[in-house]
Amino acid sequence: YAPLLSAVAALPDDGFALGSEQAKARLQSIGFRDPAGAMRHLAALTTGTTRTAKIQRNLLPVLLLWLAQGTDPDYGLLAFRRVSEANRDTPWYLRLLRDGTEAAERLTRVLSTSRFAAELLESIPEAVAWLERDERLHPPPLSALREEMRRLVSRRESLALAADALRGVHRREVLRIALGRLVGVLGEADVAAGLSATHTALLESLLMSSVSFEDEHSAVHAIDMSLIALGRFGGEELGFASDLDLLAVYRPRPGADAEAVGSAQRTAESMVSRLRALIDDPRFSVDLDFDLRPEGKNGPLARSLDAYRAYYERWSLAWEAQALLRARPAAGDAELGEAFIRLADEIRYPDSLDESGIREIRRIKARVEAERLDRGADPRRHLKLGPGGVSDVEWLVQLLQLRYAAQHPSLRTTSTLQALHAAEQLSLLRSDDRILLEEAWRFASEIRSAIKLWSGRASDVLPTDRAQLAGIAGVLGMSALQTTELEERWFGVSRRARRVFEREFFGYEDEPQFPV
Numbered sequence: 001y002a003p004l005l006s007a008v009a010a011l012p013d014d015g016f017a018l019g020s021e022q023a024k025a026r027l028q029s030i031g032f033r034d035p036a037g038a039m040r041h042l043a044a045l046t047t048g049t050t051r052t053a054k055i056q057r058n059l060l061p062v063l064l065l066w067l068a069q070g071t072d073p074d075y076g077l078l079a080f081r082r083v084s085e086a087n088r089d090t091p092w093y094l095r096l097l098r099d100g101t102e103a104a105e106r107l108t109r110v111l112s113t114s115r116f117a118a119e120l121l122e123s124i125p126e127a128v129a130w131l132e133r134d135e136r137l138h139p140p141p142l143s144a145l146r147e148e149m150r151r152l153v154s155r156r157e158s159l160a161l162a163a164d165a166l167r168g169v170h171r172r173e174v175l176r177i178a179l180g181r182l183v184g185v186l187g188e189a190d191v192a193a194g195l196s197a198t199h200t201a202l203l204e205s206l207l208m209s210s211v212s213f214e215d216e217h218s219a220v221h222a223i224d225m226s227l228i229a230l231g232r233f234g235g236e237e238l239g240f241a242s243d244l245d246l247l248a249v250y251r252p253r254p255g256a257d258a259e260a261v262g263s264a265q266r267t268a269e270s271m272v273s274r275l276r277a278l279i280d281d282p283r284f285s286v287d288l289d290f291d292l293r294p295e296g297k298n299g300p301l302a303r304s305l306d307a308y309r310a311y312y313e314r315w316s317l318a319w320e321a322q323a324l325l326r327a328r329p330a331a332g333d334a335e336l337g338e339a340f341i342r343l344a345d346e347i348r349y350p351d352s353l354d355e356s357g358i359r360e361i362r363r364i365k366a367r368v369e370a371e372r373l374d375r376g377a378d379p380r381r382h383l384k385l386g387p388g389g390v391s392d393v394e395w396l397v398q399l400l401q402l403r404y405a406a407q408h409p410s411l412r413t414t415s416t417l418q419a420l421h422a423a424e425q426l427s428l429l430r431s432d433d434r435i436l437l438e439e440a441w442r443f444a445s446e447i448r449s450a451i452k453l454w455s456g457r458a459s460d461v462l463p464t465d466r467a468q469l470a471g472i473a474g475v476l477g478m479s480a481l482q483t484t485e486l487e488e489r490w491f492g493v494s495r496r497a498r499r500v501f502e503r504e505f506f507g508y509e510d511e512p513q514f515p516v
Helices: 002-009 012-019 019-030 035-046 051-068 073-086 092-100 103-112 115-123 125-132 142-154 159-182 188-212 258-262 263-281 306-317 318-326 334-348 355-371 389-403 417-425 432-454 466-473 485-505
Strands: 224-231 245-251 302-304 327-332
Touching: 019 035, 019 103, 035 051, 051 073, 051 092, 051 103, 073 103, 073 115, 073 125, 073 306, 092 125, 092 318, 103 115, 103 125, 103 159, 103 466, 115 125, 115 159, 115 432, 125 159, 142 159, 142 188, 142 245, 159 188, 159 263, 188 224, 188 263, 188 327, 188 432, 224 263, 224 318, 224 334, 245 263, 245 466, 258 263, 258 302, 258 432, 263 302, 302 306, 302 432, 306 334, 318 327, 318 355, 318 389, 327 334, 355 389, 355 432, 355 485, 389 485, 432 485, 466 485
Parallel strands: 245 302
Antiparallel strands: 224 245, 224 327
């Protein structure tokens, strides 16, 4: 590729539009779909007599080869240009790419494989330096993140500035985890733990700072609040496409005056709304989802601990107990959070689940399958709600927990995978069934994260477009030519898991009731 780069560097800017047909043909032959666009990027990187341009001319032949090995070399080259321009004034960047042992190849792999990581890297270009050393791609522990964020807040003069600084740390750590995953340093369990810690630290710090920056006479100082994690956040099994499911619980502080107590509900809901505004980040969206609260979207955004207790004692249905199975304190007042979990234990671990409760859960699951999947869509491609998808595995596990966790403490876990293994150890599931269910849950989760990493957008549907499938396959470490293999593996894994689900959840022994 050296002749190609020499030709590009020799052309003046005003004459470059004519291009070199031979150079374009070479670029197209190695996988670039828009060789004219690639030539423009190469000219911007290599034209001139500066030291930077000379080093780029020496580096780019092999970088082009590595970019071409990715799924989208055109976007990879554009992102490389942007990252290089952002780092042009740093003394270490080109030296690292030239002399480092792994950074350059890893960078081209990331940029041509993941739009999600590339866009974050463009906003945090100094993170390229992490790619040279594996230990810099491991996320820090929650304790270290808490301390760093605490120091940041203490040095800021306003809530807006504090929130902006906290979101910056959060973006940085999400990028670190994405880079570690894409270059093979981190596995899915590392990703889940890292994302859980990063999101938890952000929520804790935003909630604390929103209170600390209020005037001490403000109504927010009259209540304690705790955020309770639910769903995959509660189970600390997050992927890159996961929302953060939450409940908000509050209680008036001792000694609060009557006016403050009377306005506590309004104050709590205002705090939740403010938290949503503070966490909003145009560069990396974090969706706080409170829809699993009692009464769903029709219920109040926050409730007092006493109100939760009264509600569950009077109105709680089996599905609401099911929603609490993955509840854990995530942020805010620790004592209040633990008090809520003690209340949740009474609801989610009943002494027994009668037949009417079992029928209710089965009925709701069947309704979800009938109503929430888009009409005309192939249900097999839905990684969450389709046959053998995430929902099947989680609903089966949760039914077992509702029925048996009161008698078997090993089932009292917020983790789906831990509960699966506990059910196997208790002979509530056969070993071969547990293996099939776990494989389906893990593979669906990996694909959902791969969709987000590849495209930058979250989706629960395995696409039919071959280019999109090739991108997902690339993130998963497969060849872009293995799209059919990717589909067939998912269809086979999910079909086998669905058969186990129908037998163990619905009690069907014959042919599957869901089209598979």
